[in-house]
Amino acid sequence: MKWIAAAVALLFPVSQAKDNTPPEGFAALFNGKDLTGWQGLVELPQRDKDPAKYAEQIKKANEKILPHWTVENGVLVYDGKANSLQTVKDYGDFEMWVDWKISPKGDSGIYVRGTPQIQIWDPKDRPEGSGGLFNNAKNPSKPSKCADKPIGEWNTFRIVMKGDKVSVWLNGELVVDSVTLENYWDRKKNPEAPLPAKGPIELQHHGNRLEFKNIYIKEL
Numbered sequence: 001m002k003w004i005a006a007a008v009a010l011l012f013p014v015s016q017a018k019d020n021t022p023p024e025g026f027a028a029l030f031n032g033k034d035l036t037g038w039q040g041l042v043e044l045p046q047r048d049k050d051p052a053k054y055a056e057q058i059k060k061a062n063e064k065i066l067p068h069w070t071v072e073n074g075v076l077v078y079d080g081k082a083n084s085l086q087t088v089k090d091y092g093d094f095e096m097w098v099d100w101k102i103s104p105k106g107d108s109g110i111y112v113r114g115t116p117q118i119q120i121w122d123p124k125d126r127p128e129g130s131g132g133l134f135n136n137a138k139n140p141s142k143p144s145k146c147a148d149k150p151i152g153e154w155n156t157f158r159i160v161m162k163g164d165k166v167s168v169w170l171n172g173e174l175v176v177d178s179v180t181l182e183n184y185w186d187r188k189k190n191p192e193a194p195l196p197a198k199g200p201i202e203l204q205h206h207g208n209r210l211e212f213k214n215i216y217i218k219e220l
Helices: 002-011 051-068
Strands: 038-040 069-072 075-078 085-087 094-102 107-112 115-121 155-162 165-170 173-180 210-219
Touching: 038 051, 051 069, 094 107, 094 115, 107 155, 115 155
Parallel strands: none
Antiparallel strands: 038 085, 069 075, 075 210, 094 155, 094 210, 107 115, 155 165, 165 173
């Protein structure tokens, strides 16, 4: 059944890779060893435009936040007691893969271009499941189906960001199909405000223990 194997490889090109080892064409955002490439959260609206002042903002955020994000056996673990983690680099259009695991009643998400958020939470409390664009007000916010695995098991997101459109696959199921992600930060002033052209990817804090691994990205 070679055609089945080929189809699986096409749909899940990174699922069989060794942990934290990116497949061809992708870069690892997490190296499985330390927090290289990550920093404490300074949200886009609070970023100082002066590079020196922004560097001071990051220094303070790192001192407060980074001690709570540690690496355990190749897994990025958050203890739930500080704030979110974000990439040092900003990204525009990309394809991203990330494995995540939460505890009962857990709540998290993935910010893209510094904008909230692709939702992660406990499907027992939220039966619509994870993967939706939670902060959308005009455009669809809920996933098309619940594709979460039981709490305590690893889940896999594939996220494709093109322009202001986001597609999300959860455990191989397409749950968000090219939906507009709204500019959460600017929409009160201008409901038609476009997304920023670039921004960081953020692993969202909501006061719960979180686990992440196999975080891969390909810029488009």
